[in-house]
Amino acid sequence: MYNGSTLNPADYSERPFILFWEVTRACALACRHCRAEAQKKPAPDELTHAEAMKLADQIAQLHPQMLVLTGGDPMMREDLLDIVRRTAGSGLRVALSPAATPLLLRTNWEEMRTAGVSSLSLSLDGATAETHDRFRGVPHTFDRTLEAARRAKEAGLMLQVNTTLSRSTIRELPLFEALMQRILPDVWSLFVLVPTGRATMEELPTAEQLETVWQRVLELRKGNLPFVIKTTEGHHFRRALLREAAEGKAPAPRHLIPTRDGKGVFFISHTGEMQPSGFLQISLGNVRHADLIKTYREHPIMQKLRDDDALGGKCGCCEFRHICGGSRARAYEMTGDMFAAEPLCCYAPIAMRTPSS
Numbered sequence: 001m002y003n004g005s006t007l008n009p010a011d012y013s014e015r016p017f018i019l020f021w022e023v024t025r026a027c028a029l030a031c032r033h034c035r036a037e038a039q040k041k042p043a044p045d046e047l048t049h050a051e052a053m054k055l056a057d058q059i060a061q062l063h064p065q066m067l068v069l070t071g072g073d074p075m076m077r078e079d080l081l082d083i084v085r086r087t088a089g090s091g092l093r094v095a096l097s098p099a100a101t102p103l104l105l106r107t108n109w110e111e112m113r114t115a116g117v118s119s120l121s122l123s124l125d126g127a128t129a130e131t132h133d134r135f136r137g138v139p140h141t142f143d144r145t146l147e148a149a150r151r152a153k154e155a156g157l158m159l160q161v162n163t164t165l166s167r168s169t170i171r172e173l174p175l176f177e178a179l180m181q182r183i184l185p186d187v188w189s190l191f192v193l194v195p196t197g198r199a200t201m202e203e204l205p206t207a208e209q210l211e212t213v214w215q216r217v218l219e220l221r222k223g224n225l226p227f228v229i230k231t232t233e234g235h236h237f238r239r240a241l242l243r244e245a246a247e248g249k250a251p252a253p254r255h256l257i258p259t260r261d262g263k264g265v266f267f268i269s270h271t272g273e274m275q276p277s278g279f280l281q282i283s284l285g286n287v288r289h290a291d292l293i294k295t296y297r298e299h300p301i302m303q304k305l306r307d308d309d310a311l312g313g314k315c316g317c318c319e320f321r322h323i324c325g326g327s328r329a330r331a332y333e334m335t336g337d338m339f340a341a342e343p344l345c346c347y348a349p350i351a352m353r354t355p356s357s
């Protein structure tokens with residue numbers, strides 16, 4: 001039985017593991033589940049070039065282990081290369097999360113890599129051209145994504161493919177598995193939908209459906225996969241993994257990163273609003289007026305989000321709270337309380353079981 005110890009008792013009180021900077025909200029796509037509700041043109045109050053350079057220096061000082069430049073579509077930001085050079089030049093690992101548009105296919109990947117981009121993440125939310133293009137709202141996006149993936153790999157970039165787990169995409173999982181064997185990314189990330197932006201409650205998978213997905217991923221991991229599978233906003237997969245290892249059905253994972261919204265994760269919007277994550281849309285202040293490092297380290301909400309014992313509901317007494325703790329963003333969107341129990345977890349913690357259960 002799992003005893004509640006963490007494999008990696010990481011301390012994220014000084015610096016995040018991963019910081020997402022939404023450099024713009026401009027994007028040519030209109031995806032059904034877009035967190036950012038992206039628009040065709042940059043917002044008039046987007047951070048200016050001078051503000052972006054200043055922020056790049058502050059982020060370098062905070063020094064997250066990974067910086068992800070996201071959007072909207074980061075490629076729509078004219079000074080993107082300057083941002084990459086400034087942050088990578090300060091020793092940060094920089095990843096790019098672009099939209100698969102004709103603009104992406106015109107990108108000079110050699111230039112991006114030389115500027116300091118080390119990895120690229122692309123979204124595939126349909127396993128066929130028909131389902132993916134319907135999801136993205138623009139024809140040919142599926143083909144462009146596959147082509148961009150090929151070119152990024154050719155340029156020596158690390159490739160991550162992100163897939164949203166929703167009611168409709170879960171049905172396509174076997175097709176996705178075959179597709180990943182074709183693309184061969186370094187990482188396949190399964191993102192459990194959070195009902196923010198354009199994403200709706202109706203599209204949410206059930207807790208039971210997620211358990212079935214976790215079991216399938218555990219099976220896949222036993223088969224010498226040529227890529228890593230991780231989850232985003234699906235922290236309870238770590239519980240499934242550790243329970244299986246504790247039952248002797250799989251080797252214990254060597255490395256689990258116990259991050260969640262606000263705990264090792266931080267987000268800065270296109271206008272400089274600081275949030276615990278892109279999906280936990282609570283403003284902690286704006287970098288135009290407030291200090292980034294002080295906000296990350298000292299804001300009372302950030303300190304509480306990092307405290308596993310501050311969790312409410314069953315997450316608060318769960319033996320997996322230090323390694324999991326559930327999605328704070330989903331709890332907030334579905335209950336109004338960011339410390340409430342993860343709504344899409346059906347696990348009964350040991351502390352809550354009656355002698356007969």
Ligand code: SF4
Pocket residue numbers: 235236239314315316318319320321324325326327341342345346347349
């Ligand atoms: S009850 Fe909460 S902490 Fe425990 S496994 Fe489920 S989501 Fe994770």
